[in-house]
Amino acid sequence: MYPQTLTKPQLQAGAWLVLALVLGGCTTDKDELLPHGQANMMDVWQHGTSGGGSGSSNSRMLLDARQELRRPLDEAQVVRQQAGAGTFTRTPHNEIYSQFKRLPNPDLVMYVFPHLAGTDPVPVPGYTTVFPMYQRVQYAMPGERTEEY
Known part of the structure; x- marks a missing residue:
């Protein structure tokens, strides 16, 4: 009437069977x-970009666009590119003064x-103390605060 309990060797054999099935997968x-x-x-790239080798006008337009992208840069473009990249280049100065400015x-x-x-009333002379208004330093999102303080 009661279900049969498994013995230790039967449990070990079951565990080994489950392990063998898992590792077999x-x-x-x-x-x-x-x-x-x-x-x-x-080959996969050329097949995908040429529309399956059909030689259509789309493949010609794609080749023209690739050639346009491969052209060399002239002096003015090189100067513009270097000037634009300067704002994104990490330097010790802009690492300290990041784009997230501290709020006052x-x-x-x-x-x-x-x-x-105290428990024994001890006289404390008057004094002046200074503390910040906010408990934590607050930071502005980029573009929220532009003026220096």
């Missing part, structure tokens, strides 16, 4: 799973009047 050959032909990447956190000055402090 990992023995697939990559060439069997992903078959490939003799074409290399250049004004100092508040507070005067503490003379008082008694």
Whole structure:
């Protein structure tokens, strides 16, 4: 009436069977799973960009666009490119002063009047203290704050 409990050897045999089935699933050959032909990447690229080798006007336009992209840069373009890249180049100066500017956190000055402090009232003279308005340093999103402070 009660279900039969498994013994330790039966549990071990079951565990080995499950392990063998799991490891057996990992023995697939990559060439069997992903078959490939003799074409290399250049052949695949040329076949895909030429529309299957049909020689259509689209392939001619694509070749013309490629030639346009391969043209050498003249002096003015080189200077413009270097000037534009300067804003994105990491230097010690722009690493410190990044595009996320610190927002102002004004100092508040507070005067503490003379008082008694502690369990045994000890007189504390009046003093002045300075603390920031905000607990944490706040940063602006790029473009939110442009003026220096």
